[in-house]
Amino acid sequence: MESRCENCIIRQFNSLRAMSKEELKQVSDSKTTKILKKGESLFEEGDKLNGVYCVRNGVSKLSKLSANGKDQIVKLASKGEVIGQRSVIAQENTNLSAIAVSDMEVCFIPKETITHTLQKNPNFTLEVLRHMAHDLKEADDVIVNISQKTVKQRIAEAILYLKNNFGEDKDGFLALTLSREDISNVVGTATESAIRIISEFKKKGLIHTSGKKIGIKDEKKLQDMVEGF
Amino acid sequence: MESRCENCIIRQFNSLRAMSKEELKQVSDSKTTKILKKGESLFEEGDKLNGVYCVRNGVSKLSKLSANGKDQIVKLASKGEVIGQRSVIAQENTNLSAIAVSDMEVCFIPKETITHTLQKNPNFTLEVLRHMAHDLKEADDVIVNISQKTVKQRIAEAILYLKNNFGEDKDGFLALTLSREDISNVVGTATESAIRIISEFKKKGLIHTSGKKIGIKDEKKLQDMVEGF
DNA sequence: ACCAACTACTGATAAATGTCATATTTTTAA
DNA sequence: TTAAAAATATGACATTTATCAGTAGTTGGT
Numbered sequence: 358m359e360s361r362c363e364n365c366i367i368r369q370f371n372s373l374r375a376m377s378k379e380e381l382k383q384v385s386d387s388k389t390t391k392i393l394k395k396g397e398s399l400f401e402e403g404d405k406l407n408g409v410y411c412v413r414n415g416v417s418k419l420s421k422l423s424a425n426g427k428d429q430i431v432k433l434a435s436k437g438e439v440i441g442q443r444s445v446i447a448q449e450n451t452n453l454s455a456i457a458v459s460d461m462e463v464c465f466i467p468k469e470t471i472t473h474t475l476q477k478n479p480n481f482t483l484e485v486l487r488h489m490a491h492d493l494k495e496a497d498d499v500i501v502n503i504s505q506k507t508v509k510q511r512i513a514e515a516i517l518y519l520k521n522n523f524g525e526d527k528d529g530f531l532a533l534t535l536s537r538e539d540i541s542n543v544v545g546t547a548t549e550s551a552i553r554i555i556s557e558f559k560k561k562g563l564i565h566t567s568g569k570k571i572g573i574k575d576e577k578k579l580q581d582m583v584e585g586f
Numbered sequence: 587m588e589s590r591c592e593n594c595i596i597r598q599f600n601s602l603r604a605m606s607k608e609e610l611k612q613v614s615d616s617k618t619t620k621i622l623k624k625g626e627s628l629f630e631e632g633d634k635l636n637g638v639y640c641v642r643n644g645v646s647k648l649s650k651l652s653a654n655g656k657d658q659i660v661k662l663a664s665k666g667e668v669i670g671q672r673s674v675i676a677q678e679n680t681n682l683s684a685i686a687v688s689d690m691e692v693c694f695i696p697k698e699t700i701t702h703t704l705q706k707n708p709n710f711t712l713e714v715l716r717h718m719a720h721d722l723k724e725a726d727d728v729i730v731n732i733s734q735k736t737v738k739q740r741i742a743e744a745i746l747y748l749k750n751n752f753g754e755d756k757d758g759f760l761a762l763t764l765s766r767e768d769i770s771n772v773v774g775t776a777t778e779s780a781i782r783i784i785s786e787f788k789k790k791g792l793i794h795t796s797g798k799k800i801g802i803k804d805e806k807k808l809q810d811m812v813e814g815f
Numbered sequence: 816a817c818c819a820a821c822t823a824c825t826g827a828t829a830a831a832t833g834t835c836a837t838a839t840t841t842t843t844a845a
Numbered sequence: 846t847t848a849a850a851a852a853t854a855t856g857a858c859a860t861t862t863a864t865c866a867g868t869a870g871t872t873g874g875t
Contacts, residue, residue: 443722446715447716452726476712486675486718494676496729499729546833547832553855568840584653781825820872828865830861831861831863837855
């Protein structure tokens with residue numbers, strides 16, 4: 358099974374591209390590959406992480422449990438993204454759980470390899486920093502969206518987000534199928550509210566559905582809805 | 587007026603403490619000091635920043651305007667914090683506005699000085715990275731709070747936050763006085779809702795007020811309220 | 816000290832969202 | 846394949862929050 362990091366295309370999308378040949382070799386020698394089925398967890402909130410996970414395939418939700426027992430999904434991480442960086446860098450237990458929302462293949466890289474490179478290779482550190490700066494901006498946007506947009510707007514936005522980030526299958530459905538509950542947890546609303554609004558979108562002809570699958574029929578109107586028209 | 591960065595205690599609180607004597611000297615030579623009165627802005631959303639601001643005194647709100655014309659305050663930055671780092675690092679225009687909520691004294695450090703040090707001093711980069719990792723965690727917490735807690739809980743939390751981060755004056759009022767509108771923008775709600783809930787807290791004896799000033803009377807009950815009792 | 820402008824407050828009402836109960840459909844696994 | 850379990854769907858209703866309208870109180874500038 359042994360693919361070498363040096364040859365892995367995935368790393369072009371993340372901060373590992375700033376590593377030297379030598380460093381990549383070290384990563385490759387210390388990494389382990391892991392297969393996860395949908396629903397399995399990479400780690401749970403509060404866990405101490407011994408390394409980071411580089412996603413080769415599939416999608417993971419990063420979520421946090423709130424006092425009232427509901428999960429809030431903070432980010433969906435897919436191919437090329439590195440999960441767990443924040444906790445390893447801040448040397449804290451993780452504040453999020455990571456659960457596969459589709460079958461996944463990930464590489465585990467021990468934290469020593471990462472921290473060692475962080476101390477030796479300023480380009481790598483800077484690259485990680487840039488990624489984190491980007492994540493922070495996205496988080497700020499999410500805060501503004503959640504507090505200023507209606508649930509309807511946020512659901513429309515989530516549907517467009519899923520299309521733009523994960524694409525559509527041959528039948529015109531979103532390639533990443535989330536349960537209604539997951540959608541409500543992305544958006545930060547009650548599951549029933551999400552379901553109701555999705556039904557409404559369907560009645561209005563903005564989307565079509567089949568089981569839990571959703572397909573976009575009128576992208577422009579969905580976009581208008583996001584902007585508040 | 588020329589105080590030297592080498593002697594500035596403020597920098598102990600931020601990533602500048604990882605700079606060498608030499609680098610600090612360079613910062614000191616390139617920096618300019620700026621005084622802001624309450625209400626004045628450091629920069630506006632969309633501006634291209636030519637450097638970062640190190641807060642010596644006072645507090646600034648970092649906020650983002652939403653489509654419906656309301657500001658969402660994403661962070662309050664005070665003594666020791668560096669504002670504008672994210673945009674400079676990501677080499678993007680800023681996504682936030684920074685406006686003084688009290689009189690301020692800040693040092694402006696040109697971005698060349700920062701980016702130069704980022705490339706040369708891995709310890710500094712790592713330190714900045716750690717700070718950003720921390721900010722990102724806080725942002726995640728805000729997302730969960732906003733979407734899962736009621737307005738009442740969030741206002742109680744905001745009041746406690748103001749006490750814990752900025753302290754109280756000799757009369758037992760919060761040392762940082764925000765307008766009701768600013769409070770509503772921190773919490774992500776309508777100004778009238780914030781006012782109504784603050785009045786309710788007062789009637790219940792959780793707080794006392796005098797004009798726009800708020801003082802905590804029953805911290806425990808406020809805390810219970812945050813947890814949802 | 817006084818006026819204008821701003822900010823805080825309150826009530827009435829509307830709109831959005833959550834909750835609970837229950838029916839229906841889809842998925843899962845024996 | 847089929848029964849059980851899980852997820853989706855919908856209605857009725859409760860609760861929360863926003864909006865609009867108007868009054869009272871505070872503050873800063875002359």
